[in-house]
Amino acid sequence: MLHMHPLPSIVDFTQLLGAIARMKHYSVVITLIRDMGSFGITPNVYTLNVLINCYCHLNRVNFGFSVLATILKLGYLPTQPTLNTLLKGLCLQGNISGAVRLVEEMENKGYQPNAITCGTIINGLCKNGQTGVAIKLFRKLEKRNFEQNVVLYSTVIDSLCKDRLVIEALNLLSEMMSKGIQPNVVTYSCVIQGLCNFGQWREAATLLNEMEQRKIMPNVQTFNILVDTRCKEGMLIEAKEVFDVMIQRGIDPNIVTYNSLIDGYCLQNRLDEAVKTFNMMVEKGCSPDVVSYNILINGYCKSKKIDEAKRLFHEMSNKGMIPNVVTYNTLIGGFFRVERVRAAQELFNTMRACGQHPNLLTYVILLDGFCKNRRIVEAMALFQEMEEKKLDHNIVFYNILIDGFCNVGELTTAREIFSGLLAKGLQPNVRTYTIMIKGFCKNELIDEAGELLEEMDSNGCSPDDRTYNTIIQGLLQHSDTSKAIKYLKIMVDKGFSANATTATMFIDLLSSNQVDENIQKLLLKFV
Helix, strand or coil, X not given: CCCCCCCCCHHHHXXXXXXXXXXXXHHHHHHHHHHHHHCCCCCCHHHHXXXXXXXXXXXXXXXXXXXXXXXXXXXXXXXXXXXXXXXXXXXHCCCHHHHHHHHHHHHHCCCCCCHHHHHHHHHHHHHXXXXXXXXXXXXXXXXXXXXXXXHHHHHHHHHHHHXXXXXXXXXXXXXXXXXXXXXXXXXXXXXXXXXXXXXXXXXXHHHHHHHHHCCCCCCHXXXXXXXXXXXXXXXXXXXXXXXXHHHHCCCCXXXXXXXXXXXXXXXXXXXXXXXXXXXXXXXXXXXXXXXXXXXXXXXXXHCCXXXXXXXXXXXXXXXXXXXXXXXXXXXXXXHHHCCCHHHHHHHHHHHHHCCCCCCHHHHXXXXXXXXXXXXXXXXXXXXXXXXXXXXXXXXXXXXXXXXXXXXXXXXXXHHHHHHCCHHHCCCCCHHHHHHHHHHHHHCCCHHHXXXXXXXXXXXXXXXXXXXXXXXXXXXXXXXXXXXXXXXXXXXXXXXXXXXXXXXXXXXXXXHHCCCCHHHHHHHHHHC
């Protein structure tokens, strides 16, 4: 087109650029518009709108505003789509306050917000977790007689479901239908997801039937919701039934469906079935992605089948797939789990050499791995590196270190770290206190453990079931039965339960006949 004589009109160029943008090749559009400029072709406002759209999708809304300045400089008037596109760009960046200011400026300059403007703001608010504000704006639109459509309703319904406000979402669905606005497959899928997340399977099935009676056919996304939520709840038979129904109806399972099933089997340590599903996916022409491999690698690591996990890791690389930070984190954790500390360190070094940046979880896994394997020197070296990188300001890291030192019998160092937390601007949490209480019990400092437990409440950190079980077990190990029963009573009164270890210790105590009759009666009551 650039080399034709005469040149095609700017309208033809713009139509082509718009088509390429719809195919999501945003960088290509930007390059082509630059090429047009070098040929002396002046873009019109519609061409520049396409350019703004591309910058916004590439998260460069600032460049979009530069194009707006170009529109004004060329003497064009921005169109409503120009401003709506910039609005969408601001919302994609999470800059809702900037989006609201832009709407105000639009109104001041005579542009009346339309349904797309308001829908964009509502969508932005919902995506940024501000559902309440989105509903207020939604109700304002109602008063201003803006046309409300299925997209607006579906956006708010989806956000309510994500906020676990399923009853409110169902009420909005009823309101929508009472106004003659027909829900679509997206609307129903959002509510079905919300119901499934709450384990309300019967209600979800009722909604699915209602949907089909209205001739709105469930799509692959709807079925994926049903498969995924059942897998996460351990309902694998039901998940497989949904999977079979999909196939009977001629709906091809996609990568998400297969990944959900593989994950479900791995969660129950049914690795043979997970591998069969993985192979079935390949046979059906659905190529595994990084997530598929990560799920299986995680399953093997949890089962301590580290060589199988390694084989999959190499298979990924051989297939030209780039392992991500999740892959590395999972495999590093797997090596630590089987006490292959050097292999974990080497993989961490490989990760950095390959340009994959470790995240906070990587450091949590490394620090915890060193401590669990009693490699305190390596743990401290890593922690110093983290301090230099200003990554240490997180109570989770200190909890791991304190636990590590307690486990190797270096209680003095653990106590020093614990005492220095406030000076570092960190507040001990219930996990920190529980670790220290366990450390005191392990080192036969039962009185100090009791004092720390009492101190927790005064510091605004209430003990949880783990804290109580820890001190009760410590007291029983040191034959302080009366104090153990005192804390058992407090724990039960607070609505907590004894865990399996605590219960077993009490039952053993009852069986031994080494306690007097009154204590036996109390114990029998609780047990």
